[in-house]
Amino acid sequence: MKKFLTAIFSIASTTCALAQETPTSPLEFSGSVDTYYKYDFAKKSNIPTSFASDHNSVSLGMIDLALKKKTGKASFVGEISFGPRGQTQSIPDAANNNSSFHIQNLYVNYDFTDKFSMTAGYMGTFIGYEVISPVGNFNYSTSYLFTNGPFQNAGIKATYKFSDKVSLMAGLFNDWNVYSATRGVSSIGGQLMVSPVEGWTAYLNVLSGADPLGYGTIEDLTTSYQITKAFKLGLNAANYDRADDAGGYAGVALYPQVAVADAVTLGLRGEYFKIKDVGAVQGTTYTGLTLTANIKSGGLTFIPEVRLDHNGDKPFSNKTGGAAPNAGQFSLAAVYAF
Amino acid sequence: MQYRLVLLLTLLSFKLSAQQKQFSSDDRGKFIYYEVVEKAVVKDSLLLRANTFIDLYKKSIKKQGTTDTSIIAKGVMVIDKTILVASHPSGEVNYKFTFEARDKKYRFWLTDFEYIPYGRDRYSNYVPTTTIATPLEKTPGKLSAGEWKDIVEAAYSKTAKFADNFKKALSTGQAEKPKRKTNTISTKKW
Numbered sequence: 001m002k003k004f005l006t007a008i009f010s011i012a013s014t015t016c017a018l019a020q021e022t023p024t025s026p027l028e029f030s031g032s033v034d035t036y037y038k039y040d041f042a043k044k045s046n047i048p049t050s051f052a053s054d055h056n057s058v059s060l061g062m063i064d065l066a067l068k069k070k071t072g073k074a075s076f077v078g079e080i081s082f083g084p085r086g087q088t089q090s091i092p093d094a095a096n097n098n099s100s101f102h103i104q105n106l107y108v109n110y111d112f113t114d115k116f117s118m119t120a121g122y123m124g125t126f127i128g129y130e131v132i133s134p135v136g137n138f139n140y141s142t143s144y145l146f147t148n149g150p151f152q153n154a155g156i157k158a159t160y161k162f163s164d165k166v167s168l169m170a171g172l173f174n175d176w177n178v179y180s181a182t183r184g185v186s187s188i189g190g191q192l193m194v195s196p197v198e199g200w201t202a203y204l205n206v207l208s209g210a211d212p213l214g215y216g217t218i219e220d221l222t223t224s225y226q227i228t229k230a231f232k233l234g235l236n237a238a239n240y241d242r243a244d245d246a247g248g249y250a251g252v253a254l255y256p257q258v259a260v261a262d263a264v265t266l267g268l269r270g271e272y273f274k275i276k277d278v279g280a281v282q283g284t285t286y287t288g289l290t291l292t293a294n295i296k297s298g299g300l301t302f303i304p305e306v307r308l309d310h311n312g313d314k315p316f317s318n319k320t321g322g323a324a325p326n327a328g329q330f331s332l333a334a335v336y337a338f
Numbered sequence: 339m340q341y342r343l344v345l346l347l348t349l350l351s352f353k354l355s356a357q358q359k360q361f362s363s364d365d366r367g368k369f370i371y372y373e374v375v376e377k378a379v380v381k382d383s384l385l386l387r388a389n390t391f392i393d394l395y396k397k398s399i400k401k402q403g404t405t406d407t408s409i410i411a412k413g414v415m416v417i418d419k420t421i422l423v424a425s426h427p428s429g430e431v432n433y434k435f436t437f438e439a440r441d442k443k444y445r446f447w448l449t450d451f452e453y454i455p456y457g458r459d460r461y462s463n464y465v466p467t468t469t470i471a472t473p474l475e476k477t478p479g480k481l482s483a484g485e486w487k488d489i490v491e492a493a494y495s496k497t498a499k500f501a502d503n504f505k506k507a508l509s510t511g512q513a514e515k516p517k518r519k520t521n522t523i524s525t526k527k528w
Contacts, residue, residue, distance in 0.1 A: 029424035030458060066462045068426070079462045105462045124460035131460045199469040229470045262479035297481040337458070338421055 028068040034061030034085070034134045036333035042317050046327040047288075047309055049147045051085045052140060061134055061333070062086030064104065073111040079104035085134070103179065104132060104152075120156040122179060125149070126169065126191050127205050129222045129236035129253065138257060138265075139292045140303045140333040144273035145238055145251045149218065150176040150207065155185065165195040175210035186210040199226035216242040230259040247278040265294045284313045303333040361474070361494055364449060369474050369490075371497045372447040375505060381407065384439040384508060388446075391507040399435060411435040415500065417453075417492045427464040429455045431493045432471055446504065448497055451475075453489055 040046045040055045051061065062083035069076060081087075086102045107121025130137050130146040157171025169191040174181035187209025195201045202223035209215060217240070224234040234255030241248040251273035259265045269290040275283040288309040295302040307329050309316070314323035361369035377384065388409055392399055399413035413435055419428035434450040452471035456464040474493060478486035 027424040028426040028464075029421050030426045030462070030464075066458070067424075068462060077462045107461075124462075126460075133458070133460075135458055136460055226468050226470055232468075263481035295481070298485045338419075 026069055026071070029066070030068075030338060031063065031065040032133065032135045032335060032337040033063045034333060034335040035059065036061060036140060036331055038329055038331040041328040041330075042319055042324070044317060046316050047141070047307065047329060048315075049144055050142045051089055051134075052142075052331060052333070053084075053089065060084055061335070062102075064133055064135075066105070075109045075111075077105045077107055077109075079106070081132075085132070115161045116158070118156065118158045122152060122154040125151055125153050125176075126189065126203070127207055127218060127220045127222075128238065129224075129234060129255065134333070134335045135337045138255065138267045138294060139269050139290050140305050140331055140335075141290060141307055141329070143236070143251075143253050143269065143271050144249075144286055144288070145236055145253055145271065148249050148273075148275075149220075149238060149240070150211075152177055153187070153189070153207070154179060154181070155187070155189070157189070167193045169193075173207070173209065176212055181210075183210045186215075200224075211242070214242055214244075214246060216240055216246075216248060224255070232257045241276075245279070247283070248276045250274050250276065263296045267292045267294070284311060284315065286311045299337050301335045301337070303331075303335065305331045305333070307331075359494060359498070361451075361490070361497075363475070367475060368449050369451050370447055370449040371494075371501060372445070373501060373505075374443070374445040375508070376443055377508065378442050379508075381439045381441045384444045385409070387508045387510070388437045388439070388444075388504075391504055394507075407439055409435075409437040411437075413448075413500075415493070415496045417489060417496065427456050428492075429453055429489065430466065431474070431489075431496070433497070444508065446501070448500070451493055451497075453493070 035058065036052050037058050038052050038055060043055065045053050045055045052059075060083045062081045062085035064079065064081040064086060066077065066079035068078075081102045081104055086104075087100050103122055105121075105123055107119050107123050109117055109119045111117045124131055128146055128149050130139075130142050132151055134140060153173045153176065155171050155173030157169055157173075159167060159169040161167040169189075171189050172185050173187040173189055174185060175183060175187065187207060189207040189209075190205070192204045193201065194204075200223070202221065205220040205222065206217065207220075208217040218238060219240075220236070220238040222236050224232060226232045232255075234257070235253070236255075237252040239248070239250045251271065253269055253271040253273075255267060255269050257265055257267035269288070269292070271288045271290075272285070273287075274285045277283045286309060288307065290305060290307040292303060292305040295304075309327045310325055312325055314325045316324045316327040318324035361371060364370040364372075379387075385407070389401075389404070392401055392409065392411055395413075398415065399411050401409060401411045403410045411434075413433050415431050415433070416427050417429045417431060418425040430453070432450075432452045432454070433448045435446065435448050437446040438444065451474040453474055454466045454468060454471045457467040459465050474490055476486075
């Protein structure tokens with residue numbers, strides 16, 4: 001009888017506990033995991049852009065974990081990743097090809113007022129349309145513009161929000177993709193955000209200073225417009241010039257996307273990317289067309305993708321190992337965001 | 339046999355606790371949260387208290403219009419997704435709030451609920467992924483059904499909490515909050 005009453009009491013207390021509303025925690029925890037299969041039609045890895053590099057293998061992307069907390073006007077973000085995409089394929093890889101981790105974001109922020117804030121630490125770059133995390137990209141493979149641009153910047157920046165339609169950022173940064181500066185705090189960067197109409201946001205970015213190979217200046221336009229409920233158009237255009245006429249690159253990518261069903265969106269990425277001449281050494285040009293679907297269910301996004309690239313200088317390989325002007329791949333990826 | 343019965347009752351208690359109240363629908367087929375409250379206070383005081391409440395929460399609710407008997411406002415509530423002991427914003431729900439007062443009685447309702455999903459940006463902050471909101475009454479596809487149900491339940495939970503806070507605010511007087519007497523200790527006499 002005693003045991004029975006004890007059991008009844010435990011049921012009652014369980015019911016009461018569940019009926020209470022769980023308070024919202026000030027600590028934010030989120031993240032993602034991703035995995036993929038890719039088949040390159042040349043039967044080897046062929047397209048020189050970032051991540052999803054394995055051919056004919058069920059391979060890992062990364063597990064990404066992020067913490068954020070805001071107390072009053074101060075907040076921090078700490079985001080770390082493990083796995084090929086988050087380790088050896090990211091820059092920097094702390095242990096140089098050995099099992100390690102990668103810091104995606106590690107910064108503190110202070111909101112001096114509703115309009116003015118400052119941020120310091122290591123952050124995802126403000127340059128470009130695509131990002132490291134697969135959760136932030138529509139396409140699973142990445143563009144040449146992303147691969148050749150900065151991934152992350154360590155520095156200190158100030159942002160002033162004039163209104164919901166206009167804001168300005170300016171900052172001082174280390175060289176690209178390094179936890180600590182190799183040539184001092186040597187870069188200056190800025191971003192103007194404008195939102196001319198509802199649904200349309202454009203970022204004009206500039207970053208000038210030390211890069212992985214020397215010094216250079218990158219100017220970048222990143223914009224997206226949700227034109228209708230079903231149709232969104234994105235654009236990224238960038239120009240990078242290295243100092244002393246040491247080359248650089250320029251490119252443009254267009255991202256039209258259309259929602260064909262409640263959980264299904266189709267997107268196309270069309271890219272033109274040119275590596276500039278260096279003295280007598282001719283540059284080269286890539287064009288690429290990527291067709292991608294996003295099929296969502298809860299936190300899971302299933303991403304089938306076909307990609308075709310072309311370069312008249314034949315930097316790719318064909319099935320027999322010979323030089324080829326074209327490359328193609330098919331991939332299936334699964335990304336779960338929590 | 340006794341323990342099987344206990345186990346069955348435990349499982350049943352989980353299911354009962356998990357059931358939540360749901361939005362009603364108005365004559366337009368839109369979700370609505372509607373309450374009529376009897377309160378022995380004159381109309382002007384009720385309006386004053388309601389205005390004070392909305393002014394206090396001006397970051398999340400903004401007045402659109404007022405008359406001598408009513409207030410119309412638009413608000414936004416952030417929906418959280420809880421993982422273990424922490425959570426993060428998963429979206430926001432916009433709504434229209436209407437308040438009407440008479441002597442000793444008032445009513446209010448929230449309707450025109452629309453959802454905007456959030457996504458993580460490059461700095462790991464949760465921001466709206468679109469500016470085009472989806473009405474909560476929308477029937478989701480099979481792939482989104484589970485997630486949509488959670489969103490609607492979370493929206494109802496937040497709405498009910500807003501309603502409770504609003505009713506509490508209207509039940510208190512406009513006079514200053516009673517100051518807590520702080521006990522001061524004197525070490526001179528003992």
